[in-house]
Amino acid sequence: MFVRVNSIGILGMNSFEVGVEASIERGMPRFDLVGLPDTAVSESRDRVRSAMKNSAFYYPDGRVTVNLTPADIKKEGPMYDLPILVALLAASGQLSCELKDSAFFGELSLSGKVRKVKGALPMVIKAKELGIKEIYLPVANVVEASVVKGIDIYPVKNVRQLHDHLTGKEKINKFIVQPSQYEYRADPGFIPDFSDVKGQFQAKRALEIAAAGGHNLLMIGPPGSGKSMLAKRLPSILPDMTFEESLDVTKIYSISGDLPDNVSLIRSRPYRAPHHTISTAGLSGGGRIPRPGEISLSHHGVLFLDELPEFSKVSMEAMRQPLEDGKITISRVSGSLTYPCEIMLVCAMNPCPCGYFGHPTKKCTCAKGIPQKYMAKVSGPLLDRLDIHVEVPQVEFSKLSSEEKGESSAEIKKRVDKARKIQTERFKGTPVTCNAKMTPSQTAEFCKLTEAGKKILERCFESMDLSARAYDKILRIARTIADLEGSETIEVPHITEAVQYRSLDRKFWNA
Ligand SMILES: Nc1ncnc2c1ncn2[C@@H]1O[C@H](COP(=O)(O)OP(=O)(O)O)[C@@H](O)[C@H]1O
Ligand SMILES: [Mg+2]
Ligand SMILES: [Zn+2]
Secondary structure, three states: OEEEEEEEEEEOOEEEEEEEEEEEEOOOOEEEEEOOEOHHHHOHHHHHHHHHHHOOOOOOOOEEEEEEEOOOOOEOOOOOHHHHHHHHHHHOOOOOOOOOOEEEOOEEOOOOEEEOOOOHHHHHHHHHHOOOOEEEEEHHHHHHHOOOOOOEEEEEOEHHHHHHHHOOOOOOOOOOOOHHHHEEOOOHHHOOOHHHOOOOHHHHHHHHHHHHHOOOEEEEOOOOOOHHHHHHOHHHHOOOOOHHHHHHHHHHHHHHOOOOOOOOEEOOOOEEOOOOOOOHHHHHEEOOOOEEOHHHHOOOOEEEEOOHHHOOHHHHHHHHHHHHHOEEEEOOOOOOEEEEOOOEEEEEEOOOOOOOOOOOOOOOOOOOOHHHHHHHOOOHHHHOOOOEEEEOOOOOHHHHOOOOOOOOHHHHHHHHHHHHHHHHHHOOOOOOOOHHHOOHHHHHHHOOEOHHHHHHHHHHHHHHOOOOOHHHHHHHHHHHHHHHOOOOOEOHHHHHHHHOOOHHHOHHHHO
16 A cells, blocks of 8 residues: 655755655565665664554554655655654554645654654744645644644654544644743843943944944954953844744754754844864854754854954854855755854954053063964954954953943943844845945945045045955945934044954054
C-alpha cells in the first residue's frame, strides 16, 4: 500500500514542502530511505523502528520504502521522524484517516516520545502558506508555533497519543493562547541604563547618533574607561522592533535552536558580544551542521566586538560583505545558505597594546611604531564600515565618585525615536530604513549642503587631512545629527560635529 504524509523541511532560512511517501511490499525485510537524506535523516530509520515497537505498534514485515520529495533538495535534520512513522502506520494498515490537510514534524526518541526540533516557527509559517489546516508538532515547539494564526496546532507528547487522537479515541487539545502571553522582552529592571554612566558626554552623544541613524561605531580608549559599559547600554536607546522585525529575529533563533521553550516572539533587540577567540564560522555562520552565526543572531540588533584587534583577520574580513549586503551567504558542498544580518556593529579597542597611547597623563610604554601596527591589525575593509569613531577617555575620579545621575536611557530614546520617525518617512517605499544605509544616490538627494556647509566641510578636509572615503560618511552622520534636531537642512554645526567622529581618518594614525 502507498501513502503520502505532508511535512515541512528547512534549509537556511527557507522552508519548503516535503512529501513523505511510504510503500510496503512483500519480500525480504528491509527499509530504504531515499530522497537526498543526510545522516540525521538516515538515522530516522532506526529511531522510527524502535519508537514503533516500543509504543506497541507492529513493525511491518517486507520491503519498506520511504521517499522524501522533492528529490532534488537535500533533507537535513531529524524532523522527519514523526511523518515517517505516521506514513508507516498508514501504509501498514494501523491507521486509517484522512491526512491530506495535516502536516507533521518532530524528532522521535527510541521510546516514542516526540522531541523538540529546530526551525519550527518558519516551518509552521510555511505549512500555513501551503494551505495545511492542522499541524502536529513536539510539545516543546508549541509556544513558538502559536504566533502563526489560521492553522490548528496540536502539541504531541508521544506517538501513542497521536494515534489515539487520529483514530478518534482520545483527542489532543488544540493549542490556543494569546501569543503576547509568551513574548520575550528584556526585563526593564535588568536592562543597564545610561544614567549609570558618569561623564563621557561625547561618547554618549556618539552612541545616541549611532542609534538614531543606525550607524556602525568604534570606541577607542584606555582600559577601564567604560567602553564595554557604554556598549551594553546601547540596546536601551534603540527604537522598538516592528512585528515583522520581531518575527524575523524569532525565526533565526528558532532555526539556530536558541529559542527558549516558553518564548513565542522576541520583542527586544538582540545584543550579542562574542569573545574574540570565536571561530570564523561561529561569527559568520556555517559549520558542519550549519547554523546562523553571531552576525545573524544579532539581526536587527547590536553585535559588539570588544578588543577588536584581537579578532582574527579572516573573521574580520568575512564580515565586510555581509555588513554591506545585510545578509550572509554560506557556501557548502550541498548548495549555499543565506541568513539575514541587518545589524549595528559596535566595536571597542585600546589605542595600543599597553592601552595608553595618546593618554593625557599616563605614558604609553609601547615601542615606536607599535600603536600604528596595533591599529593596522584591524582589517581596512572592516574599519571602512565603521562610520563613527569616538575616543573614550578615562573619567576623572571626582566625576566617578559624584552622586549625580546622568540622563536616563528613556530620555535619550525619545530623541532617537523621533529621529527614526523622520527617516521612516524619508525612505518610505524603499528597502532602506535608516540614514546609515542610504545608497549613494539617496545620499546625494537627502544630504544637500548649503554654500556655507560646503565651505566648512572643505576647510575641515584640508585642516584635518581627511581621506576622500570619509566624505559620504560625514554627510550621512550630519544628516542624522540634523534629524535629531528636527532640522530639514544640514547646517554648519551638524557638519562640524560630524567631522569629529572621523578621528581615524586623520594623518595621526596613518603616519
Ligand atoms: N564613566 C563611568 N561611569 C561610571 N562607571 C564607570 C565609568 N567608566 C568606567 N566605570 C566603571 O569601570 C568599570 C570598567 O569599565 P569597562 O566598561 O569595563 O571599561 P573598558 O571596557 O573601557 O575597559 C565599569 O564596570 C564601571 O564600574
Ligand atoms: Mg572592555
Ligand atoms: Zn602603548
